[in-house]
Amino acid sequence: xxxxxxxxxxxxxxxxxxxxxxxxxxxxxxxxxxxxxxxxxxxxxxxxxxxxxxxxxxxxxxxxxxxxxxxxxxxxxxxxxxxxxxxxxxxxxxxxxxxxxxxxxxxxxxxxxx
Amino acid sequence: xxxxxxxxxxxxxxxxxxxxxxxxxxxxxxxxxxxxxxxxxxxxxxxxxxxxxxxxxxxxxxxxxxxxxxxxxxxxxxxxxxxxxxxxxxxxxxxxxxxxxxxxxxx
Numbered sequence: 001x002x003x004x005x006x007x008x009x010x011x012x013x014x015x016x017x018x019x020x021x022x023x024x025x026x027x028x029x030x031x032x033x034x035x036x037x038x039x040x041x042x043x044x045x046x047x048x049x050x051x052x053x054x055x056x057x058x059x060x061x062x063x064x065x066x067x068x069x070x071x072x073x074x075x076x077x078x079x080x081x082x083x084x085x086x087x088x089x090x091x092x093x094x095x096x097x098x099x100x101x102x103x104x105x106x107x108x109x110x111x112x113x114x
Numbered sequence: 115x116x117x118x119x120x121x122x123x124x125x126x127x128x129x130x131x132x133x134x135x136x137x138x139x140x141x142x143x144x145x146x147x148x149x150x151x152x153x154x155x156x157x158x159x160x161x162x163x164x165x166x167x168x169x170x171x172x173x174x175x176x177x178x179x180x181x182x183x184x185x186x187x188x189x190x191x192x193x194x195x196x197x198x199x200x201x202x203x204x205x206x207x208x209x210x211x212x213x214x215x216x217x218x219x220x221x
Contacts (some may be wrong), residue, residue, distance in 0.1 A: 004200060033209075035211070037155040040215045041213065042201065042211040043211040044210075045209070046210070048208050049214065050207065056134070058208065059210070073136045084143030090157045090158070092157075092158075097208065099144060099145060099146040099205045100146055100205075101205075102148060102163060103158070103160060103209060104160070105158050105159065106157055107156060107157050108157050
């Protein structure tokens with residue numbers, strides 16, 4: 001079972017470059033989320049999509065944009081990468097935004113901005 | 115989103131039970147208590163969740179205080195593979211992570 005798939009797994013960018021992190025889930029989940037994790041820190045929510053066609057800001061949305069392409073896919077775009085965006089990015093999905101529903105996480109994208 | 119308080123780190127001996135505490139004094143009546151763990155170099159994985167009653171699954175047990183202001187994740191027999199960061203979370207319409215408890219298992 002694939003679950004949540006993130007691509008790429010590793011990426012090095014130069015300051016000012018742009019890129020899109022891809023996330024896809026095959027569990028027919030309605031809600032999807034993007035988090036970042038910095039060394040020694042917990043995860044911080046960047047953006048989320050409670051259902052297809054909706055997106056909302058999380059705790060740290062500045063410098064990022066998202067697109068809920070369809071029910072399966074939720075992408076995260078960095079328009080002009082900065083060294084402060086060096087982090088590990090995790091995508092997650094849940095059946096619904098309901099409080100009883102747990103999350104399934106991808107394995108992460110390790111991004112370095114030089 | 116209501117916050118949780120967990121110890122920064124804990125140690126336990128292998129093959130012994132582990133009790134990981136969590137305080138959530140501002141919990142609302144509709145918040146579910148979720149626990150996740152993150153193994154080294156991996157994404158978080160769901161462990162267990164509950165609302166009011168104690169819960170058991172193949173991974174762990176969750177004991178919830180009667181006033182719901184605290185809970186305890188119980189690993190019945192810790193192994194070296196249980197060494198991870200454990201996050202206690204109050205599940206609203208999205209999950210906000212704290213820093214969790216880093217669990218060290220001593221062989």
